[in-house]
Amino acid sequence: GGVNTVSRGFGRVKEDYRLCLVGRVLTDSVVHFPSMIRTWANLWHLLGGVSITDIGEKRVLFIFHYEVDINRVIEGMPWSFNRHLIIFHPMGPGEDPLQVPLIYIEFWLQNHNLPMEVISEGLARQFGNSIGQFVQYDSSLVTRGIRRYMQIWVKIDVRMPLK
Template sequence: MEEALANLNLLNEEEEAFQEDVRTVDHVYSLCLVGCCLTDSVVHFPSLRNTLADLWHPIKGICISDLGGKRFLFQFFHEVDIQRVLLGTPWFFNIHLLLLHRIQPGENPLLVPLNLANCWVQIHDLPPGLMTVSMAEQFGNFLGQFLDYDMSFSSKGFHTFMHIKARLEVSKPLKRKKKILILTDRVIYARFQHEKLSLFCFICGKLGHGESFCPFRTSIEPSKIGFGRDITLWAATRRQSVSASKWLQDADGSD
């Protein structure tokens, strides 16, 4: 009986919670980014730390830490510095795309998903009358999430394509075109060109690996694997409903 009472008292002590101001905990990450490189290869942390610190060169300095699991914590000391880095995306390290996320209150930097990247995309083969803000938003949301429409080309009298910024989910193949119906009888296709692509697979259309390491390659006969004439043709998605051979044929320009 005495032993049971002793255990009961111990449990009561364990249930007495410490109190801490949540705002103080969240403040630790108020000027922090968590990031990783889009690659399955090992990333040399000292080299990454020195390269990015020199590249970004924040006015108030930066502290870069290795969190393990190929994740890195970037702690800034002024809002101006962290905003400049975010506005300058996408960033790369050794040709690998750097995925960055600003830590929000209550988020754990070890658990927050890192699968989004901001990318500038050119939209070609559009009639001038369709180069509107409304169309830019539709294209951006089709690609992922619309962020910005660069209209500087229009102001300079150079307006052969739209230039938008979108947030893309890197786990999905890149999209290459979108069908547009004008009025009721005219059909055109807008063609996408993604700028500043990092390591890119010409077979599956995904970022983060090359053709030699593409899992999809093992399901195709080697004789049917082809390579496009330029990166523009291959900056495109393979739709899940389309067979591998059909996508390879389309990407080679036969459509």
Template sequence: MASLNLLDEEEEAFHEEAAVVDTSFQLCLVGGCLTDSVVHFPSLRNTLADLWHSIWGICISNLGEKRILFQFFHKVDISRVLAGTQWFFNNHLLVLHRIQPGEIPSLVPLNLIEFWVQVHDLPSRMVTEHMTKQFGDFISQFLEYDMAFRPPNYQNYMRIRVRLDVTASLK
């Protein structure tokens, strides 16, 4: 305590603290189950923590209004969850959104989800990069394609990643 000094330097420390608050959602997802029924939060928290098995851990918090905050502590963990397939809890689709700087987790719309779509039995002339983009935009919003993944004997096949508005299909 003898070396404690209360001078003008305190104000700088306060500004550094504010910068930490701005980036506190850097490795966070906000999500919710696509259902009208009640989701048992403790079960969801335990199940997803076990399923995702984060290297550096995960903090799962209930935000209320059927929203959950997932805080990761390493970029590898959040990338692995986002790159995975669709996630479900009790047969309900889990809609996830990566929080961007300035976004408020309780206000982020949870209506978009990414899917891999497979298109089969195409004429070989239609299996092109240009056609994947057209198919993707026809389905919803094209994101990417994977022409490298082709099972043997499936030359007339394509995989397209699209972003769908899942709430539009509920109306």
């Protein structure tokens, strides 16, 4: 799949909002738009391609052609460009890509050296909420006794310092 780009401007999104992401690179520096597009095209290897538009206010709109492609990008988060994190927001019905808050990023965190008997979803929830907002807990391998760490998916407000 190819990458179609528009360097500036934004018209009304007529495409299915479920296939759209809006994003921004977490940096105060100027981002070289063509380099960013080449980097993502090389990393993502999309089946159906994506249209990428610089919509201003340091925001970029991504319109994917296939659901499998947008899902691959979402599942691969977090992404970065030139060592700067990129915040993506999946568009919802009626949302304006220039207005949605781009302030949250989600990560898998690992807490190592915990005794197996204390690892639980309750502890994961408590730990996740102490850092940001708990999203989910991966218990799949812990229950088989393979891991000696807890893996937690958390949502973090990038405006706040880490605790």
